[in-house]
Amino acid sequence: MNKQRLFLFIPLVIFAILAVLFWRGLSLNPNDMPSALLNKPVPVFELPILPAPENPDGLVTANPELFKGKVSLVNVWATWCVTCRQEHEFLNKLRSQGVTIYGINYKDNDEDAQRWLAELHNPYVFSIVDADGRLGLNLGVFGAPETYLVDKAGVIRYKHIGDVNEKNWNETIKPIYESLK
Amino acid sequence: MHKILIKAFAAFSLLFTVQISFAAIDVHEFKNETNRQRYQSFIDEMRCPKCQNQNLSGSDSPIAMDLRNELYLMIEAGKSDQEIVSFMVERYGEFILYRPRLSPATLLLWATPVLLLVFGALLLLLIVRKRRRIAEEADAGLSQQERARLDALLNDKSVHSSDKNKQEKNK
Numbered sequence: 001m002n003k004q005r006l007f008l009f010i011p012l013v014i015f016a017i018l019a020v021l022f023w024r025g026l027s028l029n030p031n032d033m034p035s036a037l038l039n040k041p042v043p044v045f046e047l048p049i050l051p052a053p054e055n056p057d058g059l060v061t062a063n064p065e066l067f068k069g070k071v072s073l074v075n076v077w078a079t080w081c082v083t084c085r086q087e088h089e090f091l092n093k094l095r096s097q098g099v100t101i102y103g104i105n106y107k108d109n110d111e112d113a114q115r116w117l118a119e120l121h122n123p124y125v126f127s128i129v130d131a132d133g134r135l136g137l138n139l140g141v142f143g144a145p146e147t148y149l150v151d152k153a154g155v156i157r158y159k160h161i162g163d164v165n166e167k168n169w170n171e172t173i174k175p176i177y178e179s180l181k
Numbered sequence: 182m183h184k185i186l187i188k189a190f191a192a193f194s195l196l197f198t199v200q201i202s203f204a205a206i207d208v209h210e211f212k213n214e215t216n217r218q219r220y221q222s223f224i225d226e227m228r229c230p231k232c233q234n235q236n237l238s239g240s241d242s243p244i245a246m247d248l249r250n251e252l253y254l255m256i257e258a259g260k261s262d263q264e265i266v267s268f269m270v271e272r273y274g275e276f277i278l279y280r281p282r283l284s285p286a287t288l289l290l291w292a293t294p295v296l297l298l299v300f301g302a303l304l305l306l307l308i309v310r311k312r313r314r315i316a317e318e319a320d321a322g323l324s325q326q327e328r329a330r331l332d333a334l335l336n337d338k339s340v341h342s343s344d345k346n347k348q349e350k351n352k
Binding site: 033035036037107133137138139140141142143 | 230231242243244251270272273274276
């Protein structure tokens with residue numbers, strides 16, 4: 001009889017297991033997608049650089065070699081992207097603090113992009129023109145803005161989806177950035 | 182009345198005719214029918230990275246368009262299924278596959294249905310066996326007393342039937 005009684009606890013046990021699973025599962029952020037390229041070098045590319053007065057002299061094409069030597073942020077942006085406009089001011093601020101930022105002008109129009117940089121200030125060392133989105137595809141970009149943290153060896157160490165702002169910079173990105181320096 | 186019912190049923194059954202809606206209509210020319218089918222199955226089974234819970238065929242987002250185009254190019258270039266899947270996973274992670282590959286991380290996911298089936302079958306077997314044992318005990322377990330009573334009853338029955346015969350003769 002006692003043994004039979006124990007079976008009455010089966011629903012309770014099942015409930016407890018499900019509760020633990022849901023507790024864990026529902027507290028995960030579904031938008032949290034680690035980059036598949038994490039800890040891998042920036043994929044190979046050879047693309048033109050968006051002409052801008054702030055560009056390093058004589059540089060017209062970019063390749064992954066240029067990312068080496070310094071810890072940097074690689075920011076995917078476009079003029080059609082509303083959040084990028086919001087993010088831009090903070091990128092300017094980071095640049096003024098001495099953070100190296102490279103831009104990838106993703107599926108955009110050169111003239112619009114140049115006007116944007118002239119109007120809103122250019123926080124990028126240079127911006128790579130990725131007109132057809134091939135580089136974006138190879139990086140696993142699925143929207144703008146996205147920002148990659150690249151270490152001195154040109155290896156991707158972190159991927160941030162959405163805008164970089166004061167909060168997530170201080171809480172998440174900056175500690176990794178500092179640790180790579 | 183009858184006609185109205187038929188019409189209502191027809192209207193109701195229409196609800197079930199469209200199962201998958203293809204939001205995206207791309208114009209692609211395929212070399213052959215196999216390529217077209219492979220393309221279709223890829224865009225149905227791959228997930229749009231931007232819009233959660235939509236597959237590539239169902240999404241209108243720019244990235245889904247790009248990925249569909251990429252799939253088209255790879256298929257027409259004669260890449261194998263495996264090459265295409267690893268190309269996508271390298272860039273977008275396992276996330277993109279609605280049909281996850283078998284790996285240590287997904288082993289539990291794949292094995293759970295089989296494990297549950299085995300568990301259920303074992304449980305069923307145990308229950309059936311237990312019931313059978315109870316039934317057998319009930320069948321075979323006639324005590325001495327019960328047997329004596331049964332015999333008595335059987336004998337009694339023969340008496341009854343002979344009574345009946347007598348009665349019929351008396352008529």
